[in-house]
Amino acid sequence: MPLSKPDRSLVEPVIRRLNLLRPLSAEARASLEYAMLEGIQRAGAGEDLIADGDPVDSVRLVLSGWLCRYKTLEDGRRQIVNFIFPGESCDAHAFLLAVMDHSIATLTPVVYAEIKRARFESLLAGAPSLAEAFWCETLVNNAIQREWAINLGRRVAVERVAHLFCEIFERLRPVGMVEGNSCMMPVTQMDLADATGLSVVHLNRTLQELRASGLIILRERMLTIPDLDALKNAALFSPSYLQIYRGAEATL
Template sequence: MPLSTSDRSLMEPVIRRLNMLKPLSAEARASLEYAMFEGLQRAGTGEDLISEGDPVDSVRVVLSGWLCRYKTLEDGRRQIVNFIFPGESCDAHAFLLRVMDHSIATMTPVVFTEIKRPRFESLVGGNPTLSEAFLCETLVNNAIQREWAINLGRRVALERVAHLFCEIFERLRPVGIVEGNSCVMPITQMDLADATGLSVVHLNRILQELRASGLIVLRERALTVPDFNALKNAALFSPSYLQLYRRG
């Protein structure tokens, strides 16, 4: 059965992101669209799609909404170790491991697709460009984790928060979610604090400083960056680790 225009539109962020990493053939695109359509699911805010210690038997790909990867200490303190945005997978190759080493939770309502391991292996096995695109995405995720480690270990608080905002912009831009110099910012200050290793009080102080400097505007669940180059300079940010520019 042919997919409807609305179905294809829903899956477009995934196609755009993978195609940015590795040009997809028309056959690969069609095969992926059908595989995603078969496993469409929805989840509300604050739900764990998978928890630390759970067995992994499928690939989850996000079509809309925001999620986070996190770990929790025994005393309840949480560290967000990455965000997952539309078009991105929740680790395309995680099923090669026995169990998850972290949890993945929704931060907004989300639409995602779940592709079981046999279906995914058949999909990428028959489409070399698709296989390479998902592998590239895994490598980019590894690069993002290294950058987050530098954020927590070496950047001062203002650089840390500014760097996160720059990264969010650059990760949302290729999938068409940035409009001009603004993007949605549907998460709480607690989420931002848990992602940057700051207390909520300290984070609030940094946000006030970024606002006062004219580097950001945060209003009505939207982030506006009047001068992106100025924010990049404040953050010591270079987007090269995100592999935004296709090499072919």
């Protein structure tokens, strides 16, 4: 039975992003769509989908909402090591390991598709293009982690925050989450501080500096970037590590 239009629109962010990384066959798209629609789940903001040390027996694909990967020190200090956006997976190949080495929490209400390991492995075995797309996503995630390491280790505060905003904008663009030069920014200053290794006070001063320079407008949970090239220059940002243009010829 063909999917109805509302159903397909629900899973479209995942299909669009994977298809950009590696063009999917029609059979691969259909198989993944059915598997996702059978495993739709919802979670509220501030929930752990999986915690550090938990066993992994499924793959979670984000359909809407924002999440973060994080680690917590024994004294309670938290470091966000990445954000997870619509269209992305929560570690597609994590089930190959015994347990999770970090936690994944929702920052907003989230809708996601949960596919059990056996079903997921069967999907990949029957669709080489799908397997390649998920491996591409894993490689892109590794590249993102390298950029975040550079952010924390070498970029100054203004560059760190500007780089994060550029990355968020470019990661949201392929899945239709950008309107003109604006995108949603539903995270708190505490979240941004934990992602950039800054104190909340230092993060606030940095945001004020970016605003005063005319590089960003941050108002009512919306980020507007008046001149994306100028912000990229301030951040020393190049989007090549995101691989968002390599499959630009792919269409749904």
